[in-house]
Amino acid sequence: MSDVYAEPATAGDPTDPATLARYTTLRLGGPAGRLEIAGNAAQIVLKVQEAEAREQAVLVLAGGSNVVIGDQGFPGTVVLVRSRGFQVVAEDGDTVTVRVEAGEPWDDLVAATVERGWSGLECLSGIPGSAGATPIQNVGAYGQEVAETIVAVEAYDRTRREVVRIAAADCGFVYRGSIFKYSDRWVVLTVDFRLTRSQLSGPVRYAELARALGVEVGDRVPLADARATVRKLRAGKGMVLDAADPDTWSVGSFFTNPVLPGEVFEQVRERAADLGQPPHWPGADGTVKVSAAWLIDKAGFGKGYAGPEGVAISSKHTLALTNRSGTASTAALVALAREIRDGVQSRFGVTLHPEPVLINCTI
Structure with missing residues (x-):
């Protein structure tokens, strides 16, 4: 098996194979053997399949906010996920189900759901990274975690070489983990979240957040207040990305x-x-x-x-x-x-x- 290196690219070119540090929030990571950009789910699958045909190892990378890459980098193909957007795929009088592309910036999604009066993600505001990473880690903060709202994950199954839909009950969600974290078999393509139609948050479960909001644990608050307060708390802890900090x-x-x-x-x-x-x-x-x-x-x-x-x-x-x-x-x-x-x-x-x-x- 041989590595494939692109020719050195110009400064600022996202295909520059020189270092993966530019794609991680830690600003750490050595060179990639090859960089590929995937702008939608079909391209993600294609890039992974092409790398496998070259008998190269594959690393799928989106926001780079929850990964530590060694100084030697990754000698195979790194697929940069740049898919964007979400759409409503089901709704009724009480809930709405949204299908989110893996590369959608997470905090942008949370902001959009709060603006639309969809409750369920507001306490996960300010978390860096992409939507596709959230089921991998079962991302959680301030009393919420994504396992509570995920309905299903669409993924490319590298073993069966087909796109599959995995119900939430089969995702193996545990504290900060899932089947996606402990195996490279699956490549997340989209995530379905079922959210509640409400201008109020879910019951505030986290004592620190309740104090900051001036309410009791178990109370509900306007979605916008919950989001703003969570972001303020996270920023105070250095947990909201800031290029100057x-x-x-x-x-x-x-x-x-x-x-x-x-x-x-x-x-x-x-x-x-x-x-x-x-x-x-x-x-x-x-x-x-x-x-x-x-x-x-x-x-x-x-x-x-x-x-x-x-x-x-x-x-x-x-x-x-x-x-x-x-x-x-x-x-x-x-x-x-x-x-x-x-x-x-x-x-x-x-x-x-x-x-x-x-x-x-x-x-």
């Missing part, structure tokens, strides 16, 4: 909140007895979700903690690892992530797991 040059939360068996959580509480009560959320099955940000901070890695080459924990949020210098290597970021993971393990006996997809790198 190095704190946003990240993948958002780098580690997931660990979900622990009850007895393990009690051990963590004992080890943290001198630090106060760790923020936690009991689950119906006896497990307990614990704040990764708290564990990281109490293990000695506070906001602004610096690693090599200008990588650092965000000065606004402990969960975000940033390429503050804009010139760091992926190896440097991975070294910082590994230091944090090992420090938390040593202090609390809990192993943190990365939330983004790691390509040709590992912690």
